[in-house]
Amino acid sequence: EGKTTRYPDGASVMEHVIKGKGNEIGFGALTEILLYQGKGLKLVGPVPAEVQNYTAYTAAPLASGKQQEAAQQFVSFLAGPVGKPLFVAAGVTD
Structure with a gap:
């Protein structure tokens, strides 16, 4: 059964994914994802351009x-x- 959870900030999302069972997916700012790569997080790639958010x-x-x-x-x-x-x-x- 699928489940969506919202977190208060990007760091909480990254920590949830890292501590998960391996079937979690999270979305966040590229800069934040890069900070967590050394802790086991894997960057798969950007979301499609039509739903992308640019700052x-x-x-x-x-x-x-x-x-x-x-x-x-x-x-x-x-x-x-x-x-x-x-x-x-x-x-x-x-």
């Missing part, structure tokens, strides 16, 4: 920040040719 990330320095120029440079770094591969390596984007 848009935004970064901006605080208007009241004391290091405006440094903050803007950091945001530019993240969005630039050096920063993007870091996001890809971490599983944040492809």
Whole structure:
């Protein structure tokens, strides 16, 4: 008999799958799944594009920040040719 269980966060989902009997399946953010691969979790692949959920990330320095120029440079770094591969390596984007 099938059973669906909702958990409060991704970590709880991953722990449930790892501690299961081997017939469990869980859904979560790629970055979170990658954190649990060394603990026995296996990434099978993404869900189909038509049901996929994509997250848009935004970064901006605080208007009241004391290091405006440094903050803007950091945001530019993240969005630039050096920063993007870091996001890809971490599983944040492809």
